[in-house]
Amino acid sequence: MSHLSAENVSVSFAGLKALSSVDLQITPGRIVGLIGPNGAGKTTLVNVLTGFQAPTEGTIKLDGAALTGLKPHQVRRRGIARTFQGGRLFRDLPVLDNLEVTGVGLGMSRRAAIAEAEAMLDWIGIGALGSRIAGTLPYTDERRVAIGRALMGRPAYILLDEPAAGMSTPEARELSALIRHIAGDLGCGVLLIEHNVGLVLGLCEHIVVLDSGAIIEEGPPAAIRDSEKVRHAYMGTAANTDLPVLEVME
């Protein structure tokens, strides 16, 4: 079965362990959540999966073949896309060009990239934004454009790094619906890294919890919701506390 996996991955920065023997698997059409308090190593894991950070130990595999050592653009060309905290759009370029960049980066002609970019913007529901300069967009639209850019070329996997940050509850619900469509309609495997734990609990079939670079818990949403270890990681105490933003997005 097709899958993207991190196997026994560790990362050290000057002796400090950012990730410690992490195992993770994502399969097409499935949404996996990755949560944990600040500094848990979530973004480091995304960087390792996408070639931006070499693991100190362990390997990244796509369908059993090692990806370790590939450059980020080579990882993307193998169908593993990502978004960034803060969007990181090409701010001086129009929205349509932002999506086209991925198309041409993947080897499409500009004409084919324009066609796919227009279709992608329409699919996400922001077709009207195509001619807008990306740097003038409101924050939430930036996030949608970043997701559209990552979806160009129909990647097999997409890693979403805090896509709901700064969104209101209705906007987060819209995003939640979009992520479901990405997994359901496009058959894309999704890794959702998010501080809005409610959104993750409502969307994901499987959730992995990182703390201080190590996996402290994983399982279905119900198991994570009831886990004392997870509450302790977030709140520093197991007594009478709730996970942050516990409104579940159904």
Place this chain on the structure above:
Amino acid sequence: MSAASPTIEPHLTTGAIVAKTPRPFVLARRTIITPILLALLMIAIALLTMMTGSRPFNQVIIDVFLRVILVVGLYVFIGNSGVLSFGHIGFTCLGAYVAAWLTINPMMKKMAFTGLPSWLIKTQMPYWEAAIIAAIFAGLAALIFGRILMRLSGIAASIATFAMLAMINTIYSNWETVTGGTSSVVGIPIIRSIWPYLIAAIISIFIAWAHAISRSGLALRAARDEPTAAAASGVDIPRERLVAFVISGAIMGLGGALMAHSIGVVTPDTFYLGLTFITIAMLVVGGMGSLSGAVIGVVFLSALIQTLRWLEAGVSIGDVAFAIPKGLQEIALGIIMIIILALRPAGVFGNREISLTRNRGD
């Protein structure tokens, strides 16, 4: 950054993504007005020069066209990649010497360049053929240097390009049997007609435009704005930089060859810090991210330089003779450039292009 406008409510379209391929050459049709308008500006300047019939003015305009070639060449790399290069005038030097080797009378070459291979000494070709070969030679040199330099970014890349310029200057200043060393290389056929320079300037503008709207140009501009996101979008940044470096190197080589034919004499120091400064200044003042800015920056600053030169030489208005003190030209030019950059840090044009309609930044 301009104020954010209200968020557009998304309306998800479920199911398949259906792409409709646009008409062929849609981008070219949408943006070609920019190089056409710039070419018309060049043609208008050339016609005006013909009408005046002034030989000194003819030479001034030839210099303007040469600077257009060089600054457009710089724009192809610096404007699209955002990497400031101090080394491109090195390619101009390479082009100028290739033109000298290929067009000077063989008898003169035999005496001046004893280290040249005999086939090259015997070769003498028309200036335009030599200019094409000079462009190819400079492009190949850019390919060799670029394979190493384009792996660097930011200030490291800029310093490395400066080191490349210093290397080329040192080699050409000391390899006496091949380059004549620091002595002036004379005997290069002088081309006084304005048309070859005009045609080369227009060709350079269209090459720069074609690169800007190409896949490579778009990917490079994205990498300029957000290299991390560009890499995550599948863009091979060193490769796209190398493509631009080679194209811009070739244009600089073409400019160097024609520069040699405009003055008839070259030395390595003709192509060093002074020319590096003035070409980068013209690009920065016009707007590094804009082809229109590159061209109009040259026209504007050339006009300014020439006006200040005339004022230094003295101007008579009626019975009153007027002249500004010697050296004021450089000071005034520096002050004007500082004022422009203080008011518009991205240059006069920023990232915009001249167009008959509102353009979309291609």
